[in-house]
Amino acid sequence: MADTVVGANPDPHVSGDDPSRRDFIHIVTGAAAVGAVATLAWPLVDQMNPAGDTLALASIEFDLTKVVEGQQVVVKWRGKPLFVRNRTPKEIAEAIKDDHADLRDPQTDEERHKPGKANWLILIGTCTHLGCVPTFGGGEYGGWFCPCHGSVYDTSGRIRKGPAPKNLVVPDYAFLSDTKVKVG
Amino acid sequence: MSGHSTYEPKTGFERWLDMRLPIVRMAYDTAITFPTPKNLNYWWTFGGILALMLVMQIVTGIVLAMHYVPQVDYAFNSVERIMRDVNYGWLIRYMHANGASMFFVAVYIHIFRNLYYGSYKAPREVLWILGCIIYLLMMATAFMGYVLPWGQMSFHGAVVITNLLGALPVVGNAITTWLWGGFAVDDPTLNRFFSLHYLLPFMIAGVVALHIWALHVPGNNNPTGVNVKSKEDTVPFHPYYTVKDGFAIGVFLLLFGFFVFWQPNILGHADNYIPANPLVTPQHIVPEWYFLPFYAILRAVPNKLGGVLGMFGAIALLFVLPWLDTSKVRSMRYRPTARLYFFIFLLACIVLGFCGAKLPDDPVIPGVTSFTLIDSDLNSYVWLSRIAALYYFAYFLIVTPVLGLTETPLPVPESISAPVLSHPAAAPVGAAASPEKRG
Amino acid sequence: MLRKGLALAALGFAFLAGPALAATTHEEPKDIHWSFDNPVTGKFDQEQLQRGYKVYREVCSACHSMNLVYFRNLGQKGGPFYDPKYPNPNDNPYVKSLAKDIQVKDIDSDTGDQISRPGTSADKFPAPFPNEPAARASNGGALPPDLSVIAKAREGGPAYIYSILTGFVTPPAGLTVQPGKYYNPYFSGDLTSAWSGKGKVPEGGVIGMPPPLAPGKVTFDDGTPSTVANQARDVAAFLMWAAEPKMEERKQFGLGAMIYLLIFTGLLYASYRRVWRNVAH
Numbered sequence: 001m002a003d004t005v006v007g008a009n010p011d012p013h014v015s016g017d018d019p020s021r022r023d024f025i026h027i028v029t030g031a032a033a034v035g036a037v038a039t040l041a042w043p044l045v046d047q048m049n050p051a052g053d054t055l056a057l058a059s060i061e062f063d064l065t066k067v068v069e070g071q072q073v074v075v076k077w078r079g080k081p082l083f084v085r086n087r088t089p090k091e092i093a094e095a096i097k098d099d100h101a102d103l104r105d106p107q108t109d110e111e112r113h114k115p116g117k118a119n120w121l122i123l124i125g126t127c128t129h130l131g132c133v134p135t136f137g138g139g140e141y142g143g144w145f146c147p148c149h150g151s152v153y154d155t156s157g158r159i160r161k162g163p164a165p166k167n168l169v170v171p172d173y174a175f176l177s178d179t180k181v182k183v184g
Numbered sequence: 185m186s187g188h189s190t191y192e193p194k195t196g197f198e199r200w201l202d203m204r205l206p207i208v209r210m211a212y213d214t215a216i217t218f219p220t221p222k223n224l225n226y227w228w229t230f231g232g233i234l235a236l237m238l239v240m241q242i243v244t245g246i247v248l249a250m251h252y253v254p255q256v257d258y259a260f261n262s263v264e265r266i267m268r269d270v271n272y273g274w275l276i277r278y279m280h281a282n283g284a285s286m287f288f289v290a291v292y293i294h295i296f297r298n299l300y301y302g303s304y305k306a307p308r309e310v311l312w313i314l315g316c317i318i319y320l321l322m323m324a325t326a327f328m329g330y331v332l333p334w335g336q337m338s339f340h341g342a343v344v345i346t347n348l349l350g351a352l353p354v355v356g357n358a359i360t361t362w363l364w365g366g367f368a369v370d371d372p373t374l375n376r377f378f379s380l381h382y383l384l385p386f387m388i389a390g391v392v393a394l395h396i397w398a399l400h401v402p403g404n405n406n407p408t409g410v411n412v413k414s415k416e417d418t419v420p421f422h423p424y425y426t427v428k429d430g431f432a433i434g435v436f437l438l439l440f441g442f443f444v445f446w447q448p449n450i451l452g453h454a455d456n457y458i459p460a461n462p463l464v465t466p467q468h469i470v471p472e473w474y475f476l477p478f479y480a481i482l483r484a485v486p487n488k489l490g491g492v493l494g495m496f497g498a499i500a501l502l503f504v505l506p507w508l509d510t511s512k513v514r515s516m517r518y519r520p521t522a523r524l525y526f527f528i529f530l531l532a533c534i535v536l537g538f539c540g541a542k543l544p545d546d547p548v549i550p551g552v553t554s555f556t557l558i559d560s561d562l563n564s565y566v567w568l569s570r571i572a573a574l575y576y577f578a579y580f581l582i583v584t585p586v587l588g589l590t591e592t593p594l595p596v597p598e599s600i601s602a603p604v605l606s607h608p609a610a611a612p613v614g615a616a617a618s619p620e621k622r623g
Numbered sequence: 624m625l626r627k628g629l630a631l632a633a634l635g636f637a638f639l640a641g642p643a644l645a646a647t648t649h650e651e652p653k654d655i656h657w658s659f660d661n662p663v664t665g666k667f668d669q670e671q672l673q674r675g676y677k678v679y680r681e682v683c684s685a686c687h688s689m690n691l692v693y694f695r696n697l698g699q700k701g702g703p704f705y706d707p708k709y710p711n712p713n714d715n716p717y718v719k720s721l722a723k724d725i726q727v728k729d730i731d732s733d734t735g736d737q738i739s740r741p742g743t744s745a746d747k748f749p750a751p752f753p754n755e756p757a758a759r760a761s762n763g764g765a766l767p768p769d770l771s772v773i774a775k776a777r778e779g780g781p782a783y784i785y786s787i788l789t790g791f792v793t794p795p796a797g798l799t800v801q802p803g804k805y806y807n808p809y810f811s812g813d814l815t816s817a818w819s820g821k822g823k824v825p826e827g828g829v830i831g832m833p834p835p836l837a838p839g840k841v842t843f844d845d846g847t848p849s850t851v852a853n854q855a856r857d858v859a860a861f862l863m864w865a866a867e868p869k870m871e872e873r874k875q876f877g878l879g880a881m882i883y884l885l886i887f888t889g890l891l892y893a894s895y896r897r898v899w900r901n902v903a904h
Contacts, residue, residue, distance in 0.1 A: 025897050026423075029890040033430075036887055039880070043272030047247055052269035056695050056713055056745040222904045264691045264772065267869065274869040275876065423898050431895045434888030441884055445877025446662040449775060457776035457866075458768075467647060467811070601903075 059184035061176065064120065072136050074125060077183055081125035081133050082171070083144075084181075087155060091142065092118050095156035098141075105167045109156040112170050122173050122183065123157045129164035144168070189213045214400065219418035220425055221406035223600050227297040228404070229432030230290050232425075236433055237287040238392065242385050244280040245329075252332065254378035256371045259334035260459045275444070282443040284326050285451045288474035290436070291319060299505075300526055302514030303405040309506040311398040316502050318391050325384040326474065328377040331369075335456030336466050342369045342377075344469055348482070351489040368462065408597055409514025417600040468543065476540030477533050481576070483544050484569040486559055494573065501580045508580055510588030518594040525583050532575040539569040648826040649811040652779035652786040657860055659870065663878060666871050667864050670845060672703035675861025678841050678854050680725075683770065686762060686832075688750035691771035692865050694722035695744040701871040702864065713744045722746060763803040765831030774859070774866040781859040783809065788855035791834040795825055804829040 050058070060077055062084060067073045072085035087095075095109040113121055125133050127146040138145025139152035141160055146153075151162030158167040173183040191212040193199040202209055251270050253262040266273035295315070298304050304312035327345065331338045346363055350356040365372030403412055412418055419425075443451065451473060455466045471479050478495050485491040501508075516523040544566035547553070554562045561567075659665035676697065679689070697704045698712030709715040722742035727749045731738045742749070752758035759766050768776075777783045786809040794806035797820015812828010836851045843849055847857075864870070 023894075023897055025890065025893050029430075029887075029894040032883075032887045032890050036883065039883070043275050044243065044247055046271045047273060047276060048250065049271055051251075051265070051271060051273070052695070052699075053265065053693070054269075055711070056693065059713060061743075222902055261691065267867075268691065268696070274867075274873060278873075419902060424902070427891065427895045427898045431888065431891040434884065434891045438881065438884050438888060441877065441881050445873055445880060448873070454776055454778050454780075457772045 059182060061180055061182050064179050064181060082183060083123045083125040085121040087119045087121055091155040095154060098154060104159050107158060107167055112156050114175060117175065121157060123168040124171055127151055127164055128166040190217055216422040218400065218421040220404055220421045221412055221417055221600055222419045223406050225407050226432060229429050230294040230297065232429035233290045233433055233436050234294060237283060237290055238388060241280060241283050241287060244276050244283060247276050248280055249382060254375050256334060256374055259332060259374060263333045278444045278448040282440065282448060282451065284329065286440050291322060296530060300516045301405055301407060302409050304506050305509060305514050307402045311395060312506055313503055314391055314395040314398055318388055318395060321384055321388045321391065325381060328381040330472055331377050332381065333456060334374065334460045336458040336460055337453050337456040339369060339460035340465055340469050341471055348492050351492045406600055407515060407517060408600055410597055410600055413599040470541055477536035480536040480540035480569040481573045484566060484573045498576060505580065508584045510585050513593040513596055518596050519591060520594065521591045522587050525579060525587065529579045532572040535572040536569060539565045647811045647813045650808045650826050652782040652809060655782050655785050657781060659863065663874060665874065667701060669703060671857050671860045672864050674843050674847060675857040676703050678858040679861055681841050682835055684751060686751055686767040687770045689748040689770045689865060690750060692748050694718055694742055694746055696868055697721065699868060701868060718744050725749060763831060770862055772866045774863040781863045784859040784862055785855045788836055789852055796820055798825060800829055804831060805833055
């Protein structure tokens with residue numbers, strides 16, 4: 001009956017034909033399928049990356065005339081606090097003095113501000129320990145003090161005492177003019 | 185055909201797992217070795233297409249849910265934010281919206297295939313009923329999903345459909361208020377529709393699993409409607425049907441891509457780009473195309489409760505179809521009279537769909553006025569819907585039971601392999617018997 | 624509550640079982656074409672978008688908000704002021720200067736008072752009115768719709784917008800038009816009750832917007848003649864961009880995807896034929 005119709009059923013041992021599995025065409029098709037899935041997967045992954053409106057607030061411009069000498073202003077940048085501090089000459093001198101002290105995260109003060117603008121210290125106001133916001137002017141170095149676990153930062157924002165491992169982070173910024181700075 | 189499993193675990197890990205949770209065995213038996221009739225035509229590829237569309241809708245939907253805000257003041261804008269600001273948001277949104285339409289294209293073809301080839305008949309009644317349940321869940325999901333963008337059509341469509349339930353005697357108003365969470369479609373309604381819209385597809389997935397299980401007990405139907413008699417009638421699902429389904433999916437995706445990339449808004453309605461305003465009703469409330477036939481049936485009955493019963497009755501009738509059909513022959517390939525009525529039925533459904541998009545009193549033939557019957561001119565879409573709806577119900581309630589008893593079918597082949605080989609294999613010597621002309 | 628429910632249902636069912644209500648008519652939109660018409664390869668004409676922006680800014684923004692568009696969108700790929708040198712539109716100096724020209728409302732961070740300040744690229748286009756009642760009060764009770772997605776929210780899209788803007792005509796004798804409304808044959812309406820003249824009721828309706836464009840009203844920097852038709856055409860193109868800024872990206876991605884799918888489907892067909900070659904079916 002059905003069996004007598006030659007070729008009615010796939011006989012893998014007929015004439016040395018390797019059944020489907022390893023044919024070149026199937027490899028190419030398989031590769032194309034993988035390509036299609038990858039092309040589809042990328043948008044599905046990328047959509048979780050920051051969207052256009054989030055990126056729009058990724059950089060801000062700040063007017064420095066608002067910050068009086070010896071004071072700091074805190075603004076929100078990328079969802080985090082940003083410290084903009086106008087240092088007094090005394091604070092700058094104290095920072096430079098400790099450039100080669102025994103620092104957990106060694107950095108000179110020079111490295112932490114723009115050349116010729118030593119009074120302007122711009123830092124991300126998040127303690128590098130577990131993320132609390134350090135208070136201005138606290139701690140024995142007159143820099144910042146983090147109330148959560150007692151980290152102490154000097155007037156250059158460098159970690160001096162307490163559990164934080166790194167200095168307060170200096171973000172990417174540039175002076176657009178003497179009174180305006182762009183952060184991010 | 186649940187025969188015995190031929191899976192042999194190869195590695196140590198496979199043996200270990202197989203003893204504890206034979207999931208690889210189950211996948212192997214279900215999708216690799218499963219003996220499938222070798223004569224399935226392209227109408228059988230839509231099951232695989234539907235499975236793909238379900239996965240696609242779930243994946244794109246979950247991603248959209250990461251950005252969508254289900255609150256009346258933010259919903260519309262959050263969708264626009266997805267379109268404008270979210271990376272590839274436009275792609276994911278258009279895929280999801282057009283994916284719903286494609287899902288219904290596939291499900292309608294799948295359902296009509298079942299009607300034609302008698303796939304709902306014994307022993308596949310439960311399989312068919314599970315399919316009807318999936319169809320109902322799909323309609324509920326699609327309805328709620330369309331409300332979420334909170335455009336004019338979203339809102340007013342929700343108003344019309346939820347108000348339908350008010351037609352039910354005694355409990356109608358309590359149910360409507362309960363559904364709304366208030367005195368009208370508003371924020372509580374939107375929020376709960378979002379929650380349920382997220383939930384239902386997973387219920388659909390569960391019912392699909394039961395659907396495939398119920399399928400695998402008797403095995404697939406085939407175009408001859410004749411049961412599988414021996415192993416020679418079948419081929420293993422992989423690679424024969426994985427590759428055939430793959431090809432069909434490729435063609436389907438081309439159609440899908442046409443809509444997503446080149447005409448993403450053509451199946452929708454411009455009014456849904458107007459933010460919802462409860463105080464202004466659109467000139468013409470129209471549901472999405474896949475609901476149009478039922479909308480036409482709803483409007484065909486000149487009584488509100490009657491219309492609701494008619495609309496739900498049209499769907500409920502599907503559930504009992506296996507018991508309405510008295511024919512001993514499964515496939516309409518061998519039932520020429522039934523086939524004729526079937527194609528008229530298909531035409532009636534298309535006509536109903538067409539009518540659903542029109543204003544009921546608009547003339548079918550422009551400029552011609554005839555006489556008024558009941559409440560409308562005979563030359564009106566509402567009368568055309570009535571005729572088509574009457575045929576719809578008559579097809580199930582009269583034609584199907586009667587024809588099974590009175591029709592003389594064509595001779596049915598003895599087995600799948602016996603007749604027709606539309607692709608006789610390249611045979612060397614002693615070629616195949618000449619194929620009989622099929623019925 | 625029951626009454627309200629029934630009233631809403633009646634409103635919704637107004638078209639269902641009963642005589643048709645208003646037979647609204649309107650003339651079909653004019654036959655006009657744009658660079659972006661082709662669904663596969665159509666692109667925006669950047670200069671046209673720039674002129675269109677100018678028309679929006681100088682004419683339409685007096686009454687129409689565009690709440691979903693931000694200044695930075697103007698500098699995005701496909702937008703009117705995109706500059707490949709500034710892939711991040713927030714840095715685009717032209718966009719920044721366009722934003723600075725416009726005052727936006729903000730809160731003073733020291734006192735909490737409401738102030739006006741020059742815009743930045745991160746700001747939205749400011750709305751001309753603070754809320755709906757204010758908008759209606761200034762426009763004879765009519766609400767000028769937000770234009771962010773208007774090109775997708777109307778049948779006919781930009782052609783419809785162009786037709787409305789260039790379609791204002793003197794109402795035919797016999798048509799009563801109340802003060803504050805303007806006859807426009809392309810705007811959907813039912814003028815049966817306002818028509819006392821001879822012949823068929825004119826198509827179209829009355830719109831609350833006075834003809835907004837006039838010859839020479841907006842000077843185009845590139846020297847394009849400032850006719851009403853040109854202004855209308857350019858602003859309609861700009862509105863299409865505003866409604867779908869990702870259109871070009873969609874078409875480009877689409878062409879690649881469809882070609883890939885075509886090849887992939889071909890490969891699948893070949894695989895299918897190879898697998899089934901020995902099986903009679």
